[in-house]
Amino acid sequence: MHNYHYPTNIKERPRYLSNIVPFIGKNLIKVLTGQRRVGKSYLLFQLMQYIRRQDGKANLIYINKEDLQFDSIRNASDLHAYVLSKSVKTERNCIFIDEIQDIVEFERALRSLLLQENNDIFITGSNAKMLSGELATYLSGRYIEFPIYSLSYPEFLAFHHLNNSEESLMHYFLYGGLPYLIHLQLNNQCFEYLKSIYATIILRDVVSRYHVRNTVFLEKLVAFLADNIGHLFSAKKISDFLKSQQMNLSPNQIQIYADYLANAFLIHKVSRYDIKGRRLFETGDKYYFENMGIRNTIAGYKPNDLGIILENVVFNHLLYTGWQVNVGTLHHHEIDFVCQKNGERQYIQVALRLDEEQTISREFGNLLKISDAYPKMVISNQPFYGNSYEGIKHVYIRDFLMSE
Secondary structure: OOHHHHHHHOOOHHHHHHHHHHHOOOOOOEEEEEEOOHHHHHHHHHHHHHHHHHOOEEEEEEEEEOOHHHHHOOOHHHHHHHHHHHEEEEEEEEEEEEEOOOOEEEHHHHHHHHOOOOOOEEEEEEEEEHHHHHHHOOOOOOOEEEOOOOOOOHHHHHHHOOOOOOOHHHHHHHOOOOOOHOOOOOOOHHHHHHHHHHHHHHHHHHHHHOOOOOHHHHHHHEEEEHHHOOOOHHHHHHHHHHHHHHOOOOHHHHHHHHHHHHHHOOOOEEEEEOOOEEEEEOOOOOEEEEHHHHHHHHHHHOOHHHHHHHHHHHHHHHHHHOEEEEEEOOEEEEEEEEEEOEEEEEEEEEEEOOOOOHHHHEEEEEOOOOOOOEEEEEOOOOOOOOEEEEEEEEEEHHHHOOOO
């Protein structure tokens, strides 16, 4: 690799590596997407190490748009010229480009580089709309995307050398799973770091990228979402409330701002799914945070929030384990998560406690109303004696988070 030394003490994330490795050497662009600081760069380093072990002659070309030494690469022509200057015609060129969305019309350069069969291309990006839009338009069928998330609970334990305990779980709920936290003490020092990451996401990936002028409302919207995890989102109701507060913002503008936040991977937008009609609703989405530590820097960590934090953590683990997740509706009843993967489905309810008959009847009862035979479970933050209720499985949160 040209004049670049990647870290040697890399903590591996084998789940992602095993997903990406089968596509090494294929004439497809490997796209790693996700929020800033979730570990995309270190996954590139892992891939470099893997390729170097498998093929010592492979020519590794690395570009990091957050590194000033690559500041001169600003557009497609710059990118194309730089890669060509570092390429070797007689060897496999493995091209790694970190934070590619900062290069204007990057997709034009990728399309040209992909014409050379000895080029193997890997890129990362922190903007969902830009990457999916440009790549889908110019490179349809020529790329494969790998979403990268904050550390899962098992990864969090491994990175921090912790045992699976209630205390460790509370640390995970409180500080979240950004990999860099291994260099800090799990105390208030973490929140100073998390605040800086949140500010970077808002300023660079939202305000600057979309030329947002009403930054006061943007911050208020993030705070609203942080306090209302898992609640139905109505841009019209927010607009009507703002009018009562002498602020005039249309429902469409509010929705656009929410989409900006989702494009930056700060939050995940989740659509509602009609279980009986087997269709998605066009309105009434819910939002969940990618990282609970960042969420807690925004809204604070209050005991009364444990229920929504639990629901968000379950949602994040489902994404990490490869499920496509929607919010379910069945007549007038709500199912927290309808999960689909490889033609299979499962239904999940999340409850903080199951210590009252009314709560037990509601959480298990909603699942009992679903007539199909797919697996159904209730996840809670406390053990439930008997482990099931009329055939519906109960899973303790720590057991669920340790599952793959």
